[in-house]
Amino acid sequence: MTALRVTAAAVAASAGTLLVAAPAAAHGLVGKQDLPLPRWLFGWAAALVLVISFVGLAVLWTRPVLEEAGERRLFGIPALLDPLAGLVGVLCFAGLVYAGFAGSEVETANIVPTTVFVVFWVGVPVLSVLLGDVFRAVNPWRAVGRGAGWAVKRVLGEMPEPLPYPERLGHWPAAVGIFLFAVLELVYSDATVPSHLAVLMLVYAATQWMGMGMYGTRAWSERGDAFGLYFGLFATLAPLRLTRSAVYGRVPLSGTARVMPLAGTIALLSVMIGSTSFDGFSSTPVWGTIAEWLRVAFLDLGFTLRSAVEATFLVGLIGSTLVIAGLFLLGARGVRTVDPERRTVDLARTFAPSLIPIALAYVLAHYVGLLVYQTQAMGYLLSDPLGNGANLFGTASQTIDYGWISGEAIWYVQVTVLVLGHAAGLALAHDKALVLFGSGRRATRSQYWMLAVMIAFTSLALWLLSNFD
Amino acid sequence: MVPYAHAGHWAVSLIYFAPVVVIIAAIGITSWRDGRAEERVDPSQGS
Incomplete structure (x- = not known):
């Protein structure tokens, strides 16, 4: 019996590894790296930079700057651009859903998986931090919601008043939405099957329209739309703020300092960082040994091989998210040393925006290889979106050039992004502490x-990245 | 237990987290010193 179980476990472990190895490896593309120093030394150097930044902030940054920073109007936007951008978003969404159902089921031949997991999930955050909330302009769910509202108003004369958005709901719907996307990306075995993605896109859209119908398009888009919020939070880091009528310039990070944390904000940011962490952690030998043990335990409980692998990864994803949330709550608990009257959870919520640049650093550092290599696939996928041999723009025979950026360059980008992201997090937390505690010494x-x-x-991120080689 | 059987993998990774240990120790010492300094200041404020 024991021998049978051990054999089954060994087979399950090997098969489980095969089931998950391909997507896991695809997530952290880096290429071969030949570095002049051991990677852990980069981690130590990054930690030293953060300590120096902290001392610099304490000495040179003695009054709140970010929360009080103003913005200035740079130029106006024609009124027609907003509905046009929305229309473009709706057409792209409809085209992708069509490609998911009508196109090839081969993940590399169909445009849907690359668009969802590379362009949308990783590319849009990069655009957001450079240009501001570009996704808001093309958000297809919001565009349809607003269009429907406009149509109803034209027909009925006035809109029925939406329900007030419950305060306790806060950012929880968005946190759940991003968690479910992480489950799709990291747990679900058929995540890259185009028709499955098309179904899930429709389910997500329907959920958004229900939320908008109940609480109004604006209230739901700003608090409940998982992707709208995911990109919107990154966009607060940008030096630009986009509105329907104008573009404003502002001090970078000042938008983040003004983010109003709600119920569920910490959960949302913990899921954002935790899911990326787990994507890296799932490639480490440490996870390999834990996953092996968990898989055997789930198989013993009567799970099938596939469900045992998925349950194992679900446990890992939840665990990573809880570790990130726990670490941040410890940091917030430390703030109580100068203000024991405040509750840890309130302090955590107050300082939650400092996690936004860290979440971005984790996403960029972890997926930069995927972004620079796999985005090139869009060259041929746009010409042949369904994977049926079309050549719409004459680029269907293009290939991915894995040589245009070296593995070493990617590593240096990863380290730089992580240090900058965490230094930005420190600056935001320091600025908030100055607002709360006034005196520079107490804030420090x-x-x-x-x-x-x-x-x-930072150490965790660099350790996770060091496992890709 | 399988995880313990591969302790070598875990141990090598710990070097990445050495700065965390150092900073926690430094914060611990600083907090202890701050506490002692406050204790010394308090009696003189009372007199």
């Missing part, structure tokens, strides 16, 4: 444990 003392948390996040 409140951030000791937050510094430890930032160094822990």
